[in-house]
Amino acid sequence: MVSKENIPLQMECTMLFQSNPYMIETVEGLSIKLGRKADDILPIIEQLEQQGILEMLGDEISPLYRYKEPKIIQDIDFAEEVDSI
Amino acid sequence: MNENLELLEELQSAYAAKYGFTIWLTDENGETVLPPDGDNELCNVLLNLEQNNIGTKLKPRTQKAWSAHTPVFYDIFPGIYVLTTSISLENTKKYDLFAGFMIEDETQDLLIEQLNATYPDEDIQWGTILVNTPHITPSAKTVWKDWMKKVGKLITQILTETTDSSIFSLQNELFRRGVQERDRSIAHLLHDFFQHKQGIDFLGLAEEQDNSLVVTEVIGEGIDAFQGAPFSPGEGFLGRVFLTGEFAFWENIDKDPRSIFFKRHQFKPKSLLCYPMKQYDGSTKLLFGGNIHKGGFSSSDLEMAKTLGIMLEAHSIIHHLQRENDEQLRRLSSLIEISKLMVAAPDIKRIVYILVDIGLNLVDGTFSCLVLRDIQHDKVKLISRGKATIDIGAYAKDAAARFFDGDSREKQSSTIQVTEDGDRVVECPLFNRGKTVGILSVGISNQSEAQLQEHIHYLETLSIIGGVSLQLAGNEEEQSEEKQVNALFRAIEQFDKEAYAKAVNAANLAGKYAMHLGLDAPVIKEIIHACQLASYTPEFIRDTFPEKRIDLIIKEGKALMEGNTLQWEEASIGGQVVALVMNYIQTESIEAIPKQILGNETVQTFISFVMEFRVVEEEINLDELPTERKIDSVTSTIKEMDLSPREQEVLDLVIQGLNNKEIAQELYISGHTVKNHVTKIFQKLDVPDRAHAISKVYQLKYHSS
Numbered sequence: 001m002v003s004k005e006n007i008p009l010q011m012e013c014t015m016l017f018q019s020n021p022y023m024i025e026t027v028e029g030l031s032i033k034l035g036r037k038a039d040d041i042l043p044i045i046e047q048l049e050q051q052g053i054l055e056m057l058g059d060e061i062s063p064l065y066r067y068k069e070p071k072i073i074q075d076i077d078f079a080e081e082v083d084s085i
Numbered sequence: 086m087n088e089n090l091e092l093l094e095e096l097q098s099a100y101a102a103k104y105g106f107t108i109w110l111t112d113e114n115g116e117t118v119l120p121p122d123g124d125n126e127l128c129n130v131l132l133n134l135e136q137n138n139i140g141t142k143l144k145p146r147t148q149k150a151w152s153a154h155t156p157v158f159y160d161i162f163p164g165i166y167v168l169t170t171s172i173s174l175e176n177t178k179k180y181d182l183f184a185g186f187m188i189e190d191e192t193q194d195l196l197i198e199q200l201n202a203t204y205p206d207e208d209i210q211w212g213t214i215l216v217n218t219p220h221i222t223p224s225a226k227t228v229w230k231d232w233m234k235k236v237g238k239l240i241t242q243i244l245t246e247t248t249d250s251s252i253f254s255l256q257n258e259l260f261r262r263g264v265q266e267r268d269r270s271i272a273h274l275l276h277d278f279f280q281h282k283q284g285i286d287f288l289g290l291a292e293e294q295d296n297s298l299v300v301t302e303v304i305g306e307g308i309d310a311f312q313g314a315p316f317s318p319g320e321g322f323l324g325r326v327f328l329t330g331e332f333a334f335w336e337n338i339d340k341d342p343r344s345i346f347f348k349r350h351q352f353k354p355k356s357l358l359c360y361p362m363k364q365y366d367g368s369t370k371l372l373f374g375g376n377i378h379k380g381g382f383s384s385s386d387l388e389m390a391k392t393l394g395i396m397l398e399a400h401s402i403i404h405h406l407q408r409e410n411d412e413q414l415r416r417l418s419s420l421i422e423i424s425k426l427m428v429a430a431p432d433i434k435r436i437v438y439i440l441v442d443i444g445l446n447l448v449d450g451t452f453s454c455l456v457l458r459d460i461q462h463d464k465v466k467l468i469s470r471g472k473a474t475i476d477i478g479a480y481a482k483d484a485a486a487r488f489f490d491g492d493s494r495e496k497q498s499s500t501i502q503v504t505e506d507g508d509r510v511v512e513c514p515l516f517n518r519g520k521t522v523g524i525l526s527v528g529i530s531n532q533s534e535a536q537l538q539e540h541i542h543y544l545e546t547l548s549i550i551g552g553v554s555l556q557l558a559g560n561e562e563e564q565s566e567e568k569q570v571n572a573l574f575r576a577i578e579q580f581d582k583e584a585y586a587k588a589v590n591a592a593n594l595a596g597k598y599a600m601h602l603g604l605d606a607p608v609i610k611e612i613i614h615a616c617q618l619a620s621y622t623p624e625f626i627r628d629t630f631p632e633k634r635i636d637l638i639i640k641e642g643k644a645l646m647e648g649n650t651l652q653w654e655e656a657s658i659g660g661q662v663v664a665l666v667m668n669y670i671q672t673e674s675i676e677a678i679p680k681q682i683l684g685n686e687t688v689q690t691f692i693s694f695v696m697e698f699r700v701v702e703e704e705i706n707l708d709e710l711p712t713e714r715k716i717d718s719v720t721s722t723i724k725e726m727d728l729s730p731r732e733q734e735v736l737d738l739v740i741q742g743l744n745n746k747e748i749a750q751e752l753y754i755s756g757h758t759v760k761n762h763v764t765k766i767f768q769k770l771d772v773p774d775r776a777h778a779i780s781k782v783y784q785l786k787y788h789s790s
Contacts (some may be wrong), residue, residue, distance in 0.1 A: 007412075007416055007419060007447065007730065008413060008415055008416075008418065008419045008422075010446050011419045011422070011423065011443060011446050011447075014442045014443065014446055015423075015426060015443075017438070018438050018439065018442060022734075022751060022752060022753070024753045031425075038605075047449075049469070051445050051446075051450075051471050052470055052471050052472065053442050053445065053446075053470065066745075069438075070438060070441050070442075070468045070469060070470040071467075071468070071469045071470065071477075072466065072467065072468050072469075073467040073469070073477075073478055073481070074466050074468070
């Protein structure tokens with residue numbers, strides 16, 4: 001769990017990925033982009049992956065991260081069954 | 086201090102009178118604390134004559150033998166004695182008490198002789214004085230020594246009480262540090278306290294760790310090995326205090342079987358006290374202390390320990406609140422950043438994503454979702470994120486039913502819904518102008534009531550900003566111009582039904598023809614608008630829609646129809662289409678097309694299109710109003726195709742005019758993969774090349790809208 005002091009950084013990361021949905025980045029790359037230490041960023045990235053906001057590409061040794069779009073279900077009628085797209 | 090001094094003076098004068106002595110008190114430097122008082126004439130006279138001499142002789146530093154605490158007789162002059170005792174207090178201060186003078190029995194005559202010889206110039210009746218001076222006899226010696234001991238004890242008592250004020254100042258200092266010095270840890274404060282406090286040999290701290298207790302801090306004599314000792318709640322002395330939550334102390338415990346626990350860690354306390362410090366988060370820390378030499382506590386020791394405990398409790402609460410405050414500020418500033426982003430967000434999609442992602446971020450939730458209402462149809466759209474334990478679709482339906490009940494006084498405050506699994510979901514409505522437009526829901530598990538309340542406030546703020554931002558973005562996106570065009574178009578019907586019917590047909594035909602020509606979506610839209618609004622003057626249209634080219638298209642169309650002011654080739658494609666369509670609708674025949682432009686390609690295409698159109702005309706219901714015709718972005722059309730998400734992304738970029746290499750760069754994939762995707766897309770869409778693929782998407786989009 002990310003400590004509460006890191007919430008601003010967590011939001012910053014989320015907004016960075018959200019603004020660049022096609023961006024694929026390593027933790028080191030993020031640390032350069034955000035001007036923070038990689039050690040500070042790693043737990044946040046893990047948390048965001050856990051929450052499903054980011055997805056990990058590549059392998060465990062050199063992980064790459066990118067934004068994962070939220071799931072969208074359209075046209076739920078109040079009374080009808082749900083059809084997932 | 087004054088009060089104590091008075092007591093000492095009272096004591097001094099009472100005993101001086103009783104025994105016929107003159108009594109005085111000095112501190113360890115020989116400075117007078119109580120000036121000599123009493124009716125012992127020998128003493129008073131000699132003190133007067135030999136003040137400096139006596140002072141020097143009685144300086145404690147020169148009299149090492151006096152370090153003994155039993156009263157001694159000291160011969161200050163040959164045959165003349167003073168009784169003295171040393172008094173040492175707990176705070177290491179030392180005092181000396183003197184009572185005198187007394188002479189040895191049967192030495193009177195010798196003394197008179199001696200004194201007369203020493204002070205030949207003084208006219209003093211030494212004989213009278215010596216008669217009244219107490220004589221030392223074996224029995225008197227014992228009585229005086231005994232008395233001196235008691236007085237020494239009394240003075241100790243009185244002077245000790247005066248040192249209480251120094252304890253208060255220590256307490257104050259500790260409180261000040263505890264409150265003001267944020268970074269001072271509890272261990273530091275304990276050390277500060279221990280440095281000043283006498284009467285306790287050791288201090289320590291035990292904290293909760295994974296359902297058991299561990300000694301985390303030790304200070305003092307013989308306790309070092311106790312550091313890190315683990316014990317369970319209820320185990321031994323300390324474990325009991327943890328359970329009862331009340332201050333307790335034990336004396337003479339070296340024989341108590343419960344002290345085996347200490348002995349196992351080479352720690353042998355004789356007395357022990359323990360204060361449970363309640364922490365803000367509900368846990369407990371144990372402060373303990375005691376003696377390894379002394380078997381008991383004075384009441385001031387006990388009170389002092391309690392004060393220390395309370396002070397550390399206060400310290401921890403203050404720091405907790407300070408931390409919480411900092412955190413709130415941090416979160417608040419983040420919220421401000423997010424609000425700025427949301428207000429500046431270019432489209433609804435972005436705002437929705439921010440709400441869902443930041444909702445989850447802010448409260449460290451298990452899942453988040455946004456239920457958006459489509460006001461026109463009784464339907465909702467769900468955007469969700471995270472791992473919900475519940476069926477998110479069913480949940481959205483349920484939430485929608487609860488919030489969107491059609492009542493004008495819809496709920497505008499957040500609620501907490503408890504799922505079947507016992508997880509709590511915070512639901513915050515997004516609303517504007519009294520209308521609920523969506524619900525932001527965030528699942529929260531394993532968080533305290535206080536945290537939950539805090540989160541609700543943040544989420545509520547987020548959802549209010551979200552509601553307003555959606556409305557703002559909606560206004561822009563919601564084609565308010567489209568609505569305006571529609572209103573003006575419908576207005577024609579009120580005044581001229583025939584013109585309206587023609588305009589409906591014209592717009593319909595123009596739309597289809599422009600599609601047939603493969604024009605861009607915005608151009609098609611403008612052509613349709615031009616046909617709908619052709620009854621108005623171009624000047625009026627320009628005033629109403631200054632940013633659009635509708636007026637130009639109408640102007641060109643009309644000029645072309647008149648056929649004399651504007652050359653066909655000089656007009657824009659929009660003007661050409663409008664002219665052809667208007668001409669056709671008004672004359673209902675293609676024969677009316679002026680001969681001079683028949684050779685033109687657009688005109689030829691139009692003629693063949695109309696011929697084709699006539700054949701299927703019967704099947705088209707021209708009465709169907711093309712109102713509210715909404716042209717979605719291409720993306721939504723692509724989403725409806727039977728393509729994988731990656732293929733959809735690739736197709737989107739193909740439409741934007743990117744080549745394979747550019748697509749590869751954009752998506753961080755190889756050119757080879759792009760080629761594969763593109764080939765698959767062509768297969769699925771049943772088209773031979775890019776141009777056809779693009780055309781197919783626009784065709785689908787137009788038909789669906």
